[in-house]
Amino acid sequence: MEQLTPKAAAERLLKRVEKPGRYTGGEFGQIIKDKSQVKARFAFCFPDTYEIGMSNLGVRILYGAINQHPDFWCERAYAPWIDMEEQLRKYNIPLYAHESGDALRDFDFVGFTLQYELCYTNVLNVLDLAGIPLLSSQRGEDMPIVIGGGPCTYNAEPVADFFDVFSIGEGEEALPEIMRLYVNMKEAGTYTRAAFLHEAAKLDGFYVPSLYDVSYNEDGTVKAYTPRYDDIPTRITKRIIRDMDKAYYPDKFVMPYIETVHDRIILETYRGCIRGCRFCQAGMVYRPIREKSVETLDRQARALYESTGYDEISLSSLSISDYSKIDGLCDTLLQWTDAAKVNLSLPSMRLDSFTKELMDKISTVRTAGLTFAPEAGTQRLRDAINKNVCEEDLLRACRVAFEAGKNQVKLYFMLGLPTETDEDIEGIAVLAKHVVDTYYDVYRGVKGRKAPTVTISVSCFIPKPFTAFQWEAQNTLPRLLEKQQYLRSKINDPKIKYNYHDAEVCRLEAVFARGDRRLSKALALAHEKGVRFDSWEEFFNYNQWMAILDQCGLDPSFYADREFGEDEILPWDIIDCGVSKAFLLRERHNAYQSTTNRNCAEQCTNCGANKLGGERTWCSRSL
Amino acid sequence: MVQPIPVRAKFFKVGMLQYISHLDLVRTMTRNLVRAKIPAWYSQGFNPRLKLTFSLPLSIGTQSECEFFDIRLTEPMAFDEIKRRINETLTDEMQVVDVYTSEKKFSDIGWAEYELKLTSPNLPENAAESLANLYTNPLVLTKRSKTGDKDVDIAPFIDLRECVQTAEGVTIRALLSADSANYLNPEYLIKAADQKLGIRFDDPFSEYYTIMRREVYLSDRVTVFR
Numbered sequence: 001m002e003q004l005t006p007k008a009a010a011e012r013l014l015k016r017v018e019k020p021g022r023y024t025g026g027e028f029g030q031i032i033k034d035k036s037q038v039k040a041r042f043a044f045c046f047p048d049t050y051e052i053g054m055s056n057l058g059v060r061i062l063y064g065a066i067n068q069h070p071d072f073w074c075e076r077a078y079a080p081w082i083d084m085e086e087q088l089r090k091y092n093i094p095l096y097a098h099e100s101g102d103a104l105r106d107f108d109f110v111g112f113t114l115q116y117e118l119c120y121t122n123v124l125n126v127l128d129l130a131g132i133p134l135l136s137s138q139r140g141e142d143m144p145i146v147i148g149g150g151p152c153t154y155n156a157e158p159v160a161d162f163f164d165v166f167s168i169g170e171g172e173e174a175l176p177e178i179m180r181l182y183v184n185m186k187e188a189g190t191y192t193r194a195a196f197l198h199e200a201a202k203l204d205g206f207y208v209p210s211l212y213d214v215s216y217n218e219d220g221t222v223k224a225y226t227p228r229y230d231d232i233p234t235r236i237t238k239r240i241i242r243d244m245d246k247a248y249y250p251d252k253f254v255m256p257y258i259e260t261v262h263d264r265i266i267l268e269t270y271r272g273c274i275r276g277c278r279f280c281q282a283g284m285v286y287r288p289i290r291e292k293s294v295e296t297l298d299r300q301a302r303a304l305y306e307s308t309g310y311d312e313i314s315l316s317s318l319s320i321s322d323y324s325k326i327d328g329l330c331d332t333l334l335q336w337t338d339a340a341k342v343n344l345s346l347p348s349m350r351l352d353s354f355t356k357e358l359m360d361k362i363s364t365v366r367t368a369g370l371t372f373a374p375e376a377g378t379q380r381l382r383d384a385i386n387k388n389v390c391e392e393d394l395l396r397a398c399r400v401a402f403e404a405g406k407n408q409v410k411l412y413f414m415l416g417l418p419t420e421t422d423e424d425i426e427g428i429a430v431l432a433k434h435v436v437d438t439y440y441d442v443y444r445g446v447k448g449r450k451a452p453t454v455t456i457s458v459s460c461f462i463p464k465p466f467t468a469f470q471w472e473a474q475n476t477l478p479r480l481l482e483k484q485q486y487l488r489s490k491i492n493d494p495k496i497k498y499n500y501h502d503a504e505v506c507r508l509e510a511v512f513a514r515g516d517r518r519l520s521k522a523l524a525l526a527h528e529k530g531v532r533f534d535s536w537e538e539f540f541n542y543n544q545w546m547a548i549l550d551q552c553g554l555d556p557s558f559y560a561d562r563e564f565g566e567d568e569i570l571p572w573d574i575i576d577c578g579v580s581k582a583f584l585l586r587e588r589h590n591a592y593q594s595t596t597n598r599n600c601a602e603q604c605t606n607c608g609a610n611k612l613g614g615e616r617t618w619c620s621r622s623l
Numbered sequence: 624m625v626q627p628i629p630v631r632a633k634f635f636k637v638g639m640l641q642y643i644s645h646l647d648l649v650r651t652m653t654r655n656l657v658r659a660k661i662p663a664w665y666s667q668g669f670n671p672r673l674k675l676t677f678s679l680p681l682s683i684g685t686q687s688e689c690e691f692f693d694i695r696l697t698e699p700m701a702f703d704e705i706k707r708r709i710n711e712t713l714t715d716e717m718q719v720v721d722v723y724t725s726e727k728k729f730s731d732i733g734w735a736e737y738e739l740k741l742t743s744p745n746l747p748e749n750a751a752e753s754l755a756n757l758y759t760n761p762l763v764l765t766k767r768s769k770t771g772d773k774d775v776d777i778a779p780f781i782d783l784r785e786c787v788q789t790a791e792g793v794t795i796r797a798l799l800s801a802d803s804a805n806y807l808n809p810e811y812l813i814k815a816a817d818q819k820l821g822i823r824f825d826d827p828f829s830e831y832y833t834i835m836r837r838e839v840y841l842s843d844r845v846t847v848f849r
Contacts, residue, residue, distance in 0.1 A: 011639065012827035015684050020642035028655075028714055091827070257643040257651050309657030309712070341671060 006093050007101025013087040021258035022050035023084060025098030029254040029307070031067045031074070032099055039071040039183045042109040042175070043097045043144070047122035048535070050078040054254070055262035057316060058113055058150065058171075064250035065172040072179050075099040075107075076254070079122045080129070082533070088129060095129040104130035108182060110144040111175070112163075114152035117512035118505070118534040120159050123148075124527040127162070134524060136164045136210055141193055145182070149175075153207075154238075154285050155465040155572035158512050160209035161520035164197060168205045168575055169238030170271075172248050177203060201232040205239030208232075212574060214517055220558055222516060222569040237576040238285070243615040244271065244292045249300050252307035264312035264345075265304045267297060269329070273318040274600035274618055276607070277375070278385045278468035278591050279417065282318055284584075285466050285577045287609035289600055291616040294325050298332050305342060312343045320346045321353030322601070324618075330361045352389045354397040359404060370401045373412035376420075377427025383594040384419050386468075386587070391431065395438050402442040407452045409435055415483045415500070416461040416475035418591060425483055429490035432456050436495050455497040458487065460506035464513050465572040466579060468587035471564040474510045476557075477503055504542035508534070510560035511549070516571040519559075522552045580608035627664040627674075627695035630705065631725035633849065637686040637835075638716040645680035652692065659708040664695035678729045679801055679839070682808055685737075687836035693725065727849065733842030734782065735801040737809045741792040743830040746822060751793045753820055755786040758797065762815055777815070780807040782844060796837075798844055809834045 007025065014020035035041075044063060046053025053059060059076070066074035075097035080088060088095065094103040104110050110132065112123050124134055127146070133139050136146065148156055149167040156166050167174050178200055185191040185199065201208040211232055215223040227234055241247040249268070256263065272289035273282065292300075301313055313333065317323060330344065337344060344361065351372040374394055376382045382389060398409055413428050432454050439452040460480050463472045475483065480503040491498050512519065526548050533539040549556050564570065566585060573581075583606060590597060597605050600618040604610070610619035636648070643651075653673050656663050665671040678691040702722040709719045747753065758781050766775040780800035787794055799807040813832060816822040824830045839848040 009828070012831060014642050016827070020683065021644070021647060024639035024642050026639045026714055026716060028712065255651065255654065257640075257647045259647065259650065307658065309654035309659075311654075311657070341665065 005101040006096035006103045007098070009091065009093045010084075010088065010096065013084070013091065013093075016087055017083045018081065019258060021256075022078070022081065023098075024257075025076075025101070027254045027256055029252050030076075030099055031063070031254075033067075033073040035073075035100070037071065038073040039186075040073075040108045040179045041106075042066055042072065042074040042111060042179065043077050043104045043107040044074055045077040045079075045104070045110060045112050045123075045126055047079050047112055047114075047119040047126055048533075049081060050256075051258065051260045053078045054256045054260040056113065056115070057266045057268060060250055060253055060266075061248065061268075062149075062171050062175060063254070064252075065248045066175055066179070068248065069176055069179075071183070072176065073099075077104055077126070079126055079532075085125070085129065094131045095126060105132050105144060107144045109147055109179065111147045111149065113150040114148050114156065114159070115150050116535060117152060117158075117509050118540075120512065120523050121526050121532045121534055123159065124162065124523060125532045128527065134527070135161055137161070139164070139193065143193075145193070145196070147175075147178070151282065151285065154281070154575055154577055155513065155515070156207075156209070157214075157517045157571040158515035158519035158523065160517045162523070163209065164193070165200050166207040166209070167239070168207050168236050169577075170241050171239070172241055174203075174205050174239045178206060198229060198232070201229070205236065207236040207575065209517075221565070222571055222573075224569065225574045235574060235576045238578060238612075240288075240578075240612050240614065241271075241290070242613050244290045245296045245615070251300070251303040253304065255308060262314065263310075264314050265301065265308060265310045266314050266316045267301050267304070268292070269297060269315050269317045269320065269323050270616075271317075272609075272617075274322050275319060275388070276386055276587070276597060276599060276605065278587055279375075279414065279461060279464070281464040281467050283467075284579045284607075286318065287578055287607060288612060288614045288617045288619050290614040291324060293616065294329050294332050297329055301333055302336070305337075305340065311341060312345060313337065314345045314347055317348060319350050320348050321350050321358070322599075324601070326358075330358070334361060350389065351397040352393040354400060356400050356404070359400060370397075370406060370408070371410040371412065372397060374431065375412065375414050376417060376424060377413065377429070377431050378424045380594050381417060381420060381424040381427070383596050384591045385417055386591070386596050388596055388599065391434065394431065395434060398435050398438050399442060402439050402452070407439065407450050408455070409452070410455040410457060411435070413456060413458045414461045415458055415487065416480055418461070418469055418472045419594075420483075422486065425487050426490045428456060428458070428487055429496070432491070432496045433493055436493060451495055453495060453497060455499060456491075457499045457501075458484070459501040460503050462506055462510045462513055465570070466575075466577050466584070468584050468591060470514070470570065470584060471566060471568075471588060473561045473563040474507065476561045477507050480506070502537070502540070505535075505540055507556065507560050508542065508545055511556045512559075514559050514564070514571070516559075518552075518554060522549050522554055525552060578607075578609035578612045583607045627697060628699060629693060629695050629725065630702070631691055631693050631723055631849075632705070632709065632719045633721040633723075634690050634692070634713075634717060634719045635686075635688045636681065636690055636717045637688070640714075640716040641681075641686045642683055644683055645677070648681075649675065649677060655709060655712040656694065658712045659705075661694065661705060661708060662697045662700060664697050676729070679732060679735060679806070679836075681836065682810065685809060685834045685836060689836060689839050691729070691839075693729075721849075723849070725849070727841070730803065731841055732839055732848050733800070733802050734798040734840040734844050735836055736784075736796065736798050736838040736840065737812075738835045738837050739795040739797075739809060739812060739832060740789075740835075741795070741813075741816075741822070741832045743792050743822070743824065745830060746792055747820065750820075750822065751786050751788040754793060754795065754816060754822075755783060757815060757819055758783045758786070758795075758812065762819070764811060764815055764818065766811070777807060777811055780805055781812070798840065801839065802842065809836075
């Protein structure tokens with residue numbers, strides 16, 4: 001074979017694969033630097049397809065934040081689809097980064113964003129395709145530092161053996177910091193992998209799993225995490241950006257040629273969530289709330305419009321209507337977006353805040369149906385999960401939509417929530433029926449109207465770390481399947497469309513969400529057996545996974561459908577996300593009483609996250 | 624409102640961008656024009672769209688030195704300025720080479736000239752001669768179309784201009800029919816070489832080919848389309 005960069009070699013394969021645009025790189029807005037001027041190179045890998053990875057806001061932010069530094073170069077990489085993987089393996093071409101086309105193993109850092117548990121096997125496959133040893137302990141001095149970040153790192157124990165270090169919390173400042181440490185140690189001649197990881201463990205917000213020994217009790221629960229050095233923290237506190245107005249935000253995006261999942265301007269309005277739903281991890285781990293000002297958002301939106309030419313701006317957050325100046329923001333943006341023929345979309349709207357005025361301003365309403373998330377079928381259960389919406393809110397929101405001419409509504413629910421009874425399940429069907437009735441109420445006596453479609457999309461409850469329900473058992477698989485069928489039997493209106501998630505997928509997710517380090521063994525074995533793309537229906541194989549866990553002597557029930565003890569040391573206790581365990585416990589017990597709690601805008605509930613500080617936050621007692 | 628001013632741009636699309644499909648090109652070019660702040664005319668109506676029309680779609684795996692798109696301007700702008708602005712929104716592998724007032728319609732296009740470079744150490748002896756023979760005699764292939772597979776003699780759609788042996792393999796230069804009723808994808812020349820002469824491209828590192836669209840002509844095969 002001639003001497004080609006891995007990417008140039010891969011180009012010869014592009015006529016043989018589907019969607020070759022996934023592998024070409026060369027997009028407008030990509031950042032190319034002179035290798036000789038660069039002191040540390042970072043390959044940012046998204047362990048799923050290009051279309052999904054290119055849509056991720058976190059990657060876009062961190063790509064820009066690292067590349068702001070003239071002597072750092074951040075590039076992108078994605079998991080190749082199976083047809084490309086087959087070709088790369090056949091011709092022995094190592095996985096490469098899109099910008100330079102250089103092999104990942106030649107980088108200083110290879111970073112993975114861990115967005116969902118079922119991407120773990122893809123991480124291993126990417127490492128393998130890159131020719132990087134899977135286990136941190138097997139990597140030699142010439143190998144990149146493998147670093148992980150993203151929501152799953154709040155309990156990254158199942159992948160602890162494969163990562164050299166995790167970045168806990170927000171990475172805009174943290175990643176350049178650890179890269180600077182690397183460069184400084186290289187220049188001072190003090191760099192070895194071991195010395196570097198020891199130093200990294202002393203930086204705020206970095207967790208080096210190999211420097212903490214885990215011991216277990218006889219019943220399999222965690223006994224202790226023991227740091228190997230006295231000078232590294234016993235718990236790792238997550239990093240946050242204190243002032244979102246001063247935080248780095250990209251003023252341009254890499255512009256994909258092929259269609260991606262979110263092919264539009266994403267404008268992050270604030271971090272955190274005031275709500276405190278008891279099942280929701282995002283609502284806890286991103287606290288405290290920190291808003292950007294309307295002026296900052298307007299400036300960022302204008303800059304991105306000029307540099308991208310996109311015709312849609314999506315206002316991103318966990319719950320957009322909770323942004324304190326949402327009306328002012330919409331009005332400010334609408335001053336120029338209408339003339340520029342740019343649509344605004346507000347994707348995460350709470351149904352209690354959905355008004356006609358707001359709806360008239362946004363484009364999602366013009367084009368698609370509406371989606372709301374009541375999550376549970378009865379008021380009692382909605383109170384238990386602290387959702388704080390009631391049936392009247394939903395019916396009023398639907399009425400607004402129907403009056404505007406919509407005839408499709410989608411509703412999200414969860415099955416298997418703690419304290420759920422048959423009545424709660426039946427309540428989902430009843431609620432959907434009431435929505436159908438509302439439609440006919442609006443159009444009573446009007447001839448020639450289309451029939452409405454109410455789609456109910458039902459997932460299964462997954463207990464997640466750092467939630468009030470982190471101790472709860474997931475329903476067993478047979479029980480979940482039974483509940484899904486029970487709900488089906490209660491739906492007898494053809495205008496109600498019933499979709500439900502694969503319970504087997506939800507169970508495996510629960511295993512990894514609350515898993516410990518022993519699961520690394522199962523992941524390694526799964527990789528050996530060729531498992532990847534678990535989050536893709538066509539590749540998910542539950543029975544194979546059960547066999548793998550069994551072969552490793554691991555019991556999925558221990559992780560998924562066991563109630564964890566309140567005094568038990570949890571695998572994720574090594575991480576401090578700001579919100580205290582005492583608060584989560586209080587909330588757990590509030591749930592049993594079906595007692596709701598206030599949201600941050602109303603009253604501080606002492607969750608503990610305000611100890612991290614923050615500007616433009618709701619917290620009353622910020623430091 | 625003043626009458627929108629029609630403008631044509633000629634551009635090339637080469638290198639890695641040969642793997643970007645026609646549909647993806649159309650979608651991204653709209654954004655490029657917005658980014659370039661070209662005063663482009665939008666269709667009127669409930670959902671206004673930037674009016675943008677392309678000439679012959681290019682299939683994935685074919686590069687081109689002569690692609691065209693038409694837009695309309697809501698206010699005058701110097702052609703050089705349009706070219707400069709658009710090019711700033713593009714990468715090296717796709718650049719506008721000319722902007723002008725068009726005189727011909729896309730439907731006037733009759734033929735397109737392609738250069739195919741076949742690289743392989745395993746070509747049969749006298750490959751150039753055999754290929755030239757193949758492309759200048761009746762050549763029946765199964766052609767896929769919307770209405771199903773059909774056996775078609777593609778020879779009338781091929782006007783072979785050159786077929787020569789090179790150090791690496793064979794270079795073919797041919798005009799292929801490009802009117803909308805009889806558009807011949809240059810890949811059929813490769814397919815014919817495989818089916819009739821057993822010329823295969825199995826090993827991507829020693830046996831491969833490139834296709835470049837070089838020029839576009841009217842139906843007289845002489846007048847260059849612009």
